[in-house]
Amino acid sequence: MYPKAYIDYLVYFHGQRDYFECHEVLEEHWKREEPENRNKHWVGLIQLAVALYHQRRQNWRGAERMMRSALHLLRNEKDGIVKLSLDFNNLVFLLENRLNEIKEKTPYTSLTLPVTDPGLIDKCKEVCEEKGCQWNVDSNMKDEYLLHKHRMRDRSDILNERFRQKELRQQKRKGT
Numbered sequence: 001m002y003p004k005a006y007i008d009y010l011v012y013f014h015g016q017r018d019y020f021e022c023h024e025v026l027e028e029h030w031k032r033e034e035p036e037n038r039n040k041h042w043v044g045l046i047q048l049a050v051a052l053y054h055q056r057r058q059n060w061r062g063a064e065r066m067m068r069s070a071l072h073l074l075r076n077e078k079d080g081i082v083k084l085s086l087d088f089n090n091l092v093f094l095l096e097n098r099l100n101e102i103k104e105k106t107p108y109t110s111l112t113l114p115v116t117d118p119g120l121i122d123k124c125k126e127v128c129e130e131k132g133c134q135w136n137v138d139s140n141m142k143d144e145y146l147l148h149k150h151r152m153r154d155r156s157d158i159l160n161e162r163f164r165q166k167e168l169r170q171q172k173r174k175g176t
Contacts, residue, residue, distance in 0.1 A: 002123075003029055007123060007124060008025045008127075009022050010113070011131065013113065015131065015135050015137065016133050020053055022045075023046050023053070026049075027046055028161075029042065030046070041073070047073065048066075048070040048095065051066035051098075055102055055108045058108075060102060060105050063102045071096065075092060086113060087114035091114055094111065110139050
């Protein structure tokens with residue numbers, strides 16, 4: 001019922017608090033859709049994760065810019081958000097509050113998305129258990145790798161896959 005990428009996003013979001021990976025997994029999912037069929041709610045959720053990544057690192061300018069953009073997109077994507085079993089009104093309320101906290105340079109605290117489907121939560125908890133993490137745990141603020149992942153991780157596999165996907169799309173357009 002839900003794309004695997006969305007379940008992975010929720011597991012990274014709530015189980016590992018790895019907002020960098022939230023961004024990666026949903027961006028890859030979003031890019032697989034044909035440009036005319038791309039849903040903006042995915043971009044809003046990506047930007048939400050990026051905003052929290054920046055807030056956690058105290059990059060206030062980046063956090064505010066991303067949260068504003070996420071809010072703008074998500075406010076206009078009610079149907080898509082509801083189909084993902086997120087309480088739309090509660091989500092907007094939480095993100096508006098978080099935007100105010102960011103403006104006030106309030107230190108990061110973990111955010112819980114208002115998932116409404118108990119079956120989805122159960123599936124995410126099951127995946128968390130498989131990955132050796134716990135659902136809805138707070139961020140480990142001492143994990144330097146988690147906090148600064150964009151600088152510290154080896155992305156060669158992702159870059160190679162993106163290059164491969166780009167070549168496949170180009171071949172498809174050329175009809176070969």
